[in-house]
Amino acid sequence: MTRMAEPPDPLGRLIEEFRRLPGVGAKTAERLAYHVLRSPEAEALALAVAIRDVKERIGHCPVCFHLSDGGICAICRAPDRDRATVLVVEQPKDVIAFERLGTYRGLYHVLQGRVAPIDGMGPEDLTIEALRRRVAAGGVREVILGTNPDLEGDGTALHVRRALAPLGVTVTRIARGIPRGSAIEFASNVILGDALEGRQALADAERD
Numbered sequence: 001m002t003r004m005a006e007p008p009d010p011l012g013r014l015i016e017e018f019r020r021l022p023g024v025g026a027k028t029a030e031r032l033a034y035h036v037l038r039s040p041e042a043e044a045l046a047l048a049v050a051i052r053d054v055k056e057r058i059g060h061c062p063v064c065f066h067l068s069d070g071g072i073c074a075i076c077r078a079p080d081r082d083r084a085t086v087l088v089v090e091q092p093k094d095v096i097a098f099e100r101l102g103t104y105r106g107l108y109h110v111l112q113g114r115v116a117p118i119d120g121m122g123p124e125d126l127t128i129e130a131l132r133r134r135v136a137a138g139g140v141r142e143v144i145l146g147t148n149p150d151l152e153g154d155g156t157a158l159h160v161r162r163a164l165a166p167l168g169v170t171v172t173r174i175a176r177g178i179p180r181g182s183a184i185e186f187a188s189n190v191i192l193g194d195a196l197e198g199r200q201a202l203a204d205a206e207r208d
C-alpha cells in the first residue's frame with residue numbers, strides 16, 4: 001500500500017513544525033497547517049516573517065540575559081536601579097512578572113532555563129557561570145534566588161548557591177508565599193510581592 005493518505009512533503013513538514021510548539025497536539029498541528037495552506041499568501045508569509053524577525057532582531061542582554069535588541073537591556077541601563085541587588089529567575093517571562101509588581105528596584109539575572117535532567121538540561125546549559133563572573137566582578141551585595149518553588153526550581157537554586165558560595169555574597173531565597181508547584185509567571189501580584197518581600201537569607205551551613 002502506498003502512502004497516499006500522507007500529506008505531500010511541504011505540508012507534512014509544516015505539520016511537524018507546528019507539533020513542536022508547546023501545547024500543540026497532532027490534531028491542532030494539522031488544523032493550523034491546513035489553515036496556512038488556505039490563507040492568502042501575504043497573510044501566511046506575514047507569520048513567517050514575524051518568526052524570522054523575532055529570531056533576528058531580539059537577542060539577549062549581555063549582562064543579565066533578559067530579552068533585548070541585542071545590546072544592554074533597558075533594566076540594566078536604567079540609572080535608578082539598585083545595582084547591588086540581583087534577582088535570579090529562570091526565564092524572561094519571570095522578569096516581566098516581577099516588573100509588573102513595580103516595587104522591585106534591583107537588577108535581574110535570567111538563567112535561560114532550569115536544571116532538568118529529564119529534558120537534558122544541566123547547570124552548564126544555564127547562565128550560572130556568567131552570574132558567578134558578574135558577582136565576582138564586585139558591586140553585588142545580595143543575590144535573590146527567584147527560581148520557581150518546585151522540585152526543579154529548588155534544584156536550580158541549589159546549583160546557583162553552590163556556584164556563588166565561595167564569593168561570600170549574601171544569598172536569599174524568595175519566600176514560600178507562592179503555592180508549591182505553581183509558577184512565578186502566573187502568580188498574582190500580591191503573592192509574588194509577598195514572596196519577594198519575605199525572602200530569607202540562607203544560612204552559611206546551607207551555602208556550601
Ligand SMILES: [Zn+2]
Pocket residue numbers: 061062063064065066072073074075076077
Ligand atoms: Zn540586562
